[in-house]
Amino acid sequence: MGKTTAGRFFEDYRLGEVIDHAVPRTVSGGERALYHALYPARHALASSDDFARVCGLPASPMDDLITFHVVFGKTVPDISLNAVANLGYAEARWLRPVYAGDTLCSSSKVIGLKQNSSGKNGVVWVRTTGMNQHGQAVLEYVRWVMVKKRDPKAPAPETEIPELADVVxxxxxxxxxxxxxxxxxxxxxxxxHRLGDYTVGERIDHVDGVTIEEAEHMMATRLWQNTAKVHFDVTARPDGKRLMYGGHIISLARALSFNGLANAQMIVGLNAGAHANPCFAGDTVRAWSEVLDVAKTDAPGVGLIRLRTVATKGAAFELRGEDGKYLPDVLLDIDYWAVMPV
Amino acid sequence: MGKTTAGRFFEDYRLGEVIDHAVPRTVSGGERALYHALYPARHALASSDDFARVCGLPASPMDDLITFHVVFGKTVPDISLNAVANLGYAEARWLRPVYAGDTLCSSSKVIGLKQNSSGKNGVVWVRTTGMNQHGQAVLEYVRWVMVKKRDPKAPAPETEIPELADVVxxxxxxxxxxxxxxxxxxxxxxxxHRLGDYTVGERIDHVDGVTIEEAEHMMATRLWQNTAKVHFDVTARPDGKRLMYGGHIISLARALSFNGLANAQMIVGLNAGAHANPCFAGDTVRAWSEVLDVAKTDAPGVGLIRLRTVATKGAAFELRGEDGKYLPDVLLDIDYWAVMPV
Amino acid sequence: MGKTTAGRFFEDYRLGEVIDHAVPRTVSGGERALYHALYPARHALASSDDFARVCGLPASPMDDLITFHVVFGKTVPDISLNAVANLGYAEARWLRPVYAGDTLCSSSKVIGLKQNSSGKNGVVWVRTTGMNQHGQAVLEYVRWVMVKKRDPKAPAPETEIPELADVVxxxxxxxxxxxxxxxxxxxxxxxxHRLGDYTVGERIDHVDGVTIEEAEHMMATRLWQNTAKVHFDVTARPDGKRLMYGGHIISLARALSFNGLANAQMIVGLNAGAHANPCFAGDTVRAWSEVLDVAKTDAPGVGLIRLRTVATKGAAFELRGEDGKYLPDVLLDIDYWAVMPV
Incomplete structure (x- = not known):
């Protein structure tokens, strides 16, 4: 392979190691316009400079998930190129809005390692931080992935499983x-609907559905400079299907949630997330949400709503089977905090 | 449905009512670039800052149809989510160019109501105004749509059919x-070709054809934050087809008309418009135009040309059958004013 | 056809004639974002303002191939609308970076003509120059195409074959x-890897593959305002296939070459280029490169690497058959200079 990178394998990670990811990226109105073309995104704060100014911000920030995708995309060549599975997210906090003209880069610290009993792969936990051009953190999150070993006989590292909060x-x-x-x-x-109009336990069927095309998810995934082969190359999987980037479903579910959660303006924390089943072009995706909690903040008029939003190819409000496993139609299950007017 | 909006039904409209539509939108070079990627748009004024400056404008304005689509898109959740048919347009005038950085919102006044004899639906006429962040009107137009009743037994409103000009x-x-x-x-x-080179009655075959993909019309329709289900969800119609947003064909026809009408630089009025037949992915769309009128203006060197442009899957210059109805291949028939150098 | 242009035919070209091409174009962050959505482009200089500033530039320039495509696209209506084949490129030099806000136009000088023995078509050589809004040249290149004659009986021009350098x-x-x-x-x-880490003759398999969709290549080609029918209209060719714009493969190959050539930051010269076989939607494209030469420059820390990059549907490092012809899987073979840190 010579100059070409094959990506890291499980035995290449060291506990405590910090990996600076490549290819900083300046975002502009172009990324925002594409986001609106790729997802039915309508939250006003990320759509209108004027609306954002009335809410005390200097301009309309990039959708919080643009920040997530750009920061995440940079980690792929170092973290998940040889991933077998993207196992989970925790302790994600958006720390600062990103505006047109900002340049993002990211780095990850290895905070956990556990070789699987098969000896063929292992789980890597990383805490990733996204930064802007001023060196200010804009996002941090923990992600863990199952990564193949290059050499099954390579010695197992000492097991370290980080303690992670269930909820930020x-x-x-x-x-x-x-x-x-x-x-x-x-x-x-x-x-x-303001925060006081929602009750914990309330469920919302977001009603709308979107049938996804290959060109759409590939354009989105490339836009975030995510290079994982399985999204782009029909020869990369035995079934000849292009696996959709899980983040595409996160953005789709979030955008669909506008109908019923239009005032959940910004995602500020992600407590947990599971890509329950793979999604492929031709699938029609819907979403439903459940209110998990509400909370106050010190910012004027600003409250917090904790939501579970589920993306599914099936019926609303169905999640797990009798065996406790996600039903086959369920694509995504995320648990997050968003700001909402009180 | 709880928090979710199902859209308005016929009996929800009141004559004289003003509806302020949601989700203001700031446009940028991103929307322009996507417009050029989605349509074969080549009119120089909306392509080049320098060309626009030589023509007395501060910069290249957004294509007039970007303005139309953004303003129109905001009305969909309030006006046409439960529409059975988009019946017509009249009295549209572009009042001020829109530039990168402008934020658009729109509102509609109900100016006509007529319940159909079936009692199942009725026609709603609205006059929609698009405004920029300075509260200046950028576009106004009348549109009428047939909207379902929620409850067929709801009482019929008094019939009011607005008088509309055939031509601005x-x-x-x-x-x-x-x-x-x-x-x-x-x-x-x-x-x-300048205005004097065109004669009333002259017809132009714009020659080129474009075969449309699902990803293209969905990206365009989403870009305008148009949320009508039928464009995105294969389960929304019994035939499993995604109906193309009519405005996609307007933009396609206008862009195709460059070849023969390159100097019809800006659309400034829309006198009438009919979506004659639905368009679906895989269709190959062509366009032809007929010169309907010419006129002078007070602006230096600026004349007006009134055009009919027809989008079709069939042969140029064919429009209606012996029964007076649009032929099945005809997709769109619009009548508009554009500025052209004299 | 009246007002519509059918494009130029072979007998319409005169040696020494200069053709100013239509439709100047202002580029913005929108074109850049679309470029990143359409190609897996990751070279840092065209991705990050900050990275570019550290490298002495005022901001991140547009990808060099955006410049190429915009300049090239303008020439299509005048040069290749009736082309039978795009035969080659030579002596291309990028003369100045293009930044967001710049407006590009282009003109071509006819530098060679040769009627084919069949009398049905002939080869036209043009030297095309792209300019920014300040009248500064940003790119120049020679291209030659085989163009149909309108009238096979039209007299043949005197044959003039320009002398072209094999390498800039x-x-x-x-x-x-x-x-x-x-x-x-x-x-x-x-x-x-810096310049000194590469050896002449070294070959690199860029590993990744991309399966292309119709919507993607059509959006790209339209973005550059390239109007050639065969890319967009399924009725334009007897086989009902849309032929992909050759430049789409150039950009795809260049973007894929990141993996192994991440530090070949900007293309500054194109010595030769051949579109070996046509590419269609559904094809999965890969790339490999060979180092042809290295050179010094006067700029601090800046060296030059001369590369052949080949796009293929087949195996790496396979190029020509025993007959000396390109193998059927080979799509593109380009020879270019790029800047790389020493």
């Missing part, structure tokens, strides 16, 4: 500086 | 402030 | 003003 505590969520919902315009935002 | 009079068309074609460069614009 | 001499390549690789960050760029 509401008082550790970071509200963007200046965010102020006291002048919030519910008509422009699209729905009248 | 040439002297009521608004020419963008500062527009000046005295230094117009026909070589850079792509064709030598 | 290294000392005639233009290094962007200010480019300085002394502070180059190899970690952010993605690979540790």
């Amino acid at each position: 505590p509401a008082d550790q969520v970071v509200i963007p500086e200046g965010l102020d919902f006291t002048g919030y315009d519910f008509t422009l935002a699209g729905e009248p | 009079p040439a002297d009521q068309v608004v020419i963008p402030e500062g527009l000046d074609f005295t230094g117009y460069d026909f070589t850079l614009a792509g064709e030598p | 001499p290294a000392d005639q390549v233009v290094i962007p003003e200010g480019l300085d690789f002394t502070g180059y960050d190899f970690t952010l760029a993605g690979e540790p």
Whole structure:
């Protein structure tokens, strides 16, 4: 292979090691426009400079998931090129909005390692931080993936499983500086429901469905400079199918949740996330949500809502079978904090 | 459905009511680039800042149809989510160019209502106004749609059918402030034909054809934040087909008309428009035009040309059958004013 | 056809004639974002403003191939609308980077003509120059195409075959003003290999593959305002296939070459190029490269690497059959100079 990188294998990771990921990326109105073309995204704060200014921000920030995808995309060549499975997310916090003109890069610290009993692969936990051009952190999250070993006979590292919070505590969520919902315009935002209108346990069927094309998920995945072969190359899997980047479903579910959660303006924390089943072109994706919690913040008029949003090819509100496993139609199950006017 | 909006039904509209539509949108070079990727758009004024400056504008404006689509898209959740048919357009005037960085929102006034004899649905006429961040109107138009009733037994409103002009009079068309074609460069614009070279009744076959893909029309429709299910969800129609947003064909026809109408630089009025037949992915679309009228303006070097442009899957210049109905291959028939150098 | 242009035929060209091409184009972050969505482009200089500033440039330039495609696209209506074949490129030099906000136009001088013995068509050589809004040349290249005659009986022009350099001499390549690789960050760029790590004759298999969709190549080709029918219209060819714009494969091959050539940051010269076989949607494209030469420059830390990059549907390192012809799986064979840190 010579100059070409085959990516890291399980035995290449060292506990405590910090990996600076390549290819910084400047984002612009182009990324925002493409985001709107690829997903039915309508949350007003990420759509309108004026709406954002009324809410105390200098301009409309990039959708929080643009930040996530760009930061995540950079980690792929170092973390998940040889991943067998993307196992989970935890302790994600958005620390600062990203605006057109900002340049993002990311780095990851290896915080856990556990070789599987088969000896053929192992689980790697990393804490990834995304930074802007001023060296300010914009996002951090923990992700763990199962990675192949190059050589099954390579010695197993000492097992270290990090302790991770089930939920980012509401008082550790970071509200963007200046965010102020006291002048919030519910008509422009699209729905009248404020935080007090939601009750814990309430479930919302977001109704709309989107049938996905190959060109769409590939354009999205490339836009984030995510290079994992399985998304692009029909020869990469025995079934000749291109596996959709899991983040594509996260963005689709979030955008579909507008209908019922139009005022959940920004995602500020991701407590957990599971890609329950793979998604392929031709699938029609729907979403439903459940209110898990609500909380106060110190920012004027700004509350927090904790949501589970599920993307599915099947019926709303169905999640797990009698065996406790995700039903085959369920694609995604995420648990997150969003800001909402009180 | 709880928090989710099912859209308005016929009995929800009141004559004279003003509906402020949600989700303002800031446009950028991103929307322009996507417009050029989605349509074979080549009119120089919407392509080049320098060309626009020579024509007296501060920069290249967004294509007039970007303005139309963004303003229209916002109305969909309130006006046409439960529409059975998009019946027509009238009295559309572009009032001010839109530039990168502008934020658009829109509102609609209900100006007509007529329940159909079946009692199952009715026609709603709205006059929609698009505004920029300074509260200046950028576009207004009348549209009428047939909307389902939620409850067939709901009482019929008093019938009010608005009187609409067949044609926007040439002297009521608004020419963008500062527009000046005295230094117009026909070589850079792509064709030598000025207004005086066209004769009323002249027909032009625009020759080129475009075969449309699902990913393309869905990306376009989403870009305008148009949420109508039938465009995106294969389960939304009994035939499993995704119906193309009619505006996609308007943009396609306009872009194809470059070949023969390269100097019809900006659409400033839409007198009428009919989506004659539905369009689906795989269709190959062509266009032809007929010169309906010409007129003078007070702006230096700027004339007006009134055009019919027809999008079709069939042969040029065929429009209606012996029964007076549109032929099955005809997709779109629009009647509009454009500015052209004299 | 009336007002519509059918394009030029072989007998319409005159030796020495200069053709100014239509439709200037202002590029923005939108074109860049689309480029990243359409190709797996990761070279850091065209991705990050900050990386570019550390390298002495005022901001991240547009990918060099965006410049190429925009300049090339403008020539299509005048040069290759009636082309039977795109025969070759030579003497291409990028003369100045293009930045967001720049407006490009192009003109071509006819430098060679040769009617084919059949009398049905002939070869036209043009030297095309792309210019920015300041009238500064940004790119020049020679291209030759075989063009149909309108009238086979039209008299043949005097044959003139231009003398073209096999390779742009290294000392005639233009290094962007200010480019300085002394502070180059190899970690952010993605690979540790500097110019000295490559040896002439070395071959690199870029490993990754991309399966192409119709929507992708059509969006790309339209983005460059390339209007050749065969790319868009299933009725334009007897086989009902849409032929992919050859430039789409150039960009795809270049982007795929990141894996192994991440530090070949900018293309500054194109010595030769052949579209060996046509590419269609559904094809899975891979790339491999061979180092042809290395050279010094006067710019601090900046060297030149001369590369052959081949795009193929088949195996790496296979190029020609025993008959000396390109193998059927080979799509593209280009020979170019790129800048690389020494």
